Amino acid sequence: MLKLSKMTxxxxxxxxxxxxxxxxLHGALELADATGIALPTVSKILKILAKAxxxxxxRGAKGGYTLAREPDRITVATIIxxxxxxxxxxxxxxxxxxxxxxxxxxIQGNWHLINQKIxxxxxxxxxxxMIMPFxxxxxxxxxxSRLYR
Numbered sequence: 001m002l003k004l005s006k007m008t009x010x011x012x013x014x015x016x017x018x019x020x021x022x023x024x025l026h027g028a029l030e031l032a033d034a035t036g037i038a039l040p041t042v043s044k045i046l047k048i049l050a051k052a053x054x055x056x057x058x059r060g061a062k063g064g065y066t067l068a069r070e071p072d073r074i075t076v077a078t079i080i081x082x083x084x085x086x087x088x089x090x091x092x093x094x095x096x097x098x099x100x101x102x103x104x105x106x107i108q109g110n111w112h113l114i115n116q117k118i119x120x121x122x123x124x125x126x127x128x129x130m131i132m133p134f135x136x137x138x139x140x141x142x143x144x145s146r147l148y149r
């Protein structure tokens with residue numbers, strides 16, 4: 001199963017709360033109260049996102065965090081990369097050095113193709129999209145053969 005960490009999930013929730021009121025500074029305590037995420041976790045995530053350039057921070061008594069750019073310019077891929085590192089489904093998608101089988105692997109290119117398609121999909125969804133009301137999509141099925149086009 002492909003699964004993002006709770007920290008990445010929480011980061012998206014926190015960023016969504018900030019994006020809904022993007023023109024003011026947000027403090028960790030306020031965000032913890034608004035999201036129901038524990039304060040130490042919120043603080044940790046805010047620091048990670050600021051270090052990654054997703055958030056801008058202002059120090060001081062009236063300080064806090066704000067988005068570093070508009071919500072439509074922050075992709076889900078950017079959020080995931082800030083918390084998880086590069087998007088990679090398999091070890092060889094990130095680096096050939098971590099896989100003992102890389103030299104004889106005949107499907108490596110296929111994994112790269114799949115990894116790229118998923119990365120592109122995550123790049124196509126922005127924080128602005130995430131704060132829009134959810135609409136139940138029609139079921140979509142993509143045959144594996146279409147990944148090669």
